Amino acid sequence: MALEALIAAGADATDDEVLDVLGFYAKNQQASGAWQSFGADDPNSTALGIIGITAAGFDVESRCWRDTADPSALGVVYVSPTAWIRSQQEPDGRIASPNDAFPPINTFATSQSVEGLLQSWLPMLVPDWRMHLRAEALRNRSAGGRAPPEQTRGPRLRLRRHG
Numbered sequence: 001m002a003l004e005a006l007i008a009a010g011a012d013a014t015d016d017e018v019l020d021v022l023g024f025y026a027k028n029q030q031a032s033g034a035w036q037s038f039g040a041d042d043p044n045s046t047a048l049g050i051i052g053i054t055a056a057g058f059d060v061e062s063r064c065w066r067d068t069a070d071p072s073a074l075g076v077v078y079v080s081p082t083a084w085i086r087s088q089q090e091p092d093g094r095i096a097s098p099n100d101a102f103p104p105i106n107t108f109a110t111s112q113s114v115e116g117l118l119q120s121w122l123p124m125l126v127p128d129w130r131m132h133l134r135a136e137a138l139r140n141r142s143a144g145g146r147a148p149p150e151q152t153r154g155p156r157l158r159l160r161r162h163g
Contacts, residue, residue, distance in 0.1 A: 003052035013056045013068075022056060022069035025049050029066065033079035040098040043088055043109040046081050047116025054119040085113045 003021045011018050025035070034041035035049045050060050058065030063078035088096045088109075097109030 001048065001052070004055045007055045013058070018056055019069060021052065022058075022065060025053060026066045026070035026073055029081070031077075031079065033081045033084035035081070037098070041084070043085055043095045043097055043113045043116075046085055047112040050081050050085075050116040050119060060119070082117055085116055088113070 003018065006015070006017055006021070013019075013022075028035055029049070030036060030041055032041055033046075034043075035045040036042055037045045053060050053065050056065070058068075060082060061080050063073075066078060067074050085095065090096050093110075094105060094107065095110040095113040097106040099106040099109065
């Protein structure tokens with residue numbers, strides 16, 4: 001989640017800190033496509049890796065993020081982490097977890113895997129520029145008079161799911 005915090009604070013994919021985190025992800029991704037927790041491929045860790053890489057603006061289905069962060073990985077076979085998560089689905093629909101040995105079954109792995117597959121876990125504020133353009137047009141149209149106050153505000157923000 002550190003990567004999401006960096007991006008939310010205004011960092012971009014070319015910042016050293018972001019590249020360091022992406023490098024960590026690249027070096028620790030398993031040949032299966034998963035990331036591990038306590039020595040075992042883990043859907044929770046994999047989902048968080050997917051969300052972090054997506055937050056940095058990369059597509060986890062492509063090895064581009066990995067090759068950018070770790071050029072020594074060029075030419076190494078890339079397996080998508082979403083493919084690994086999908087491979088962990090049990091017949092009952094849940095995602096298997098190394099923590100399933102602790103009854104009851106660990107449903108957290110399934111919920112975090114869904115977030116990873118959606119590549120989003122929170123709605124993001126996205127400017128709705130159409131509202132701003134409409135207000136601008138109304139201001140311009142009323143050349144001799146003032147536009148009503150509700151039409152003179154800057155761009156409005158609306159919640160929209162990322163991805």
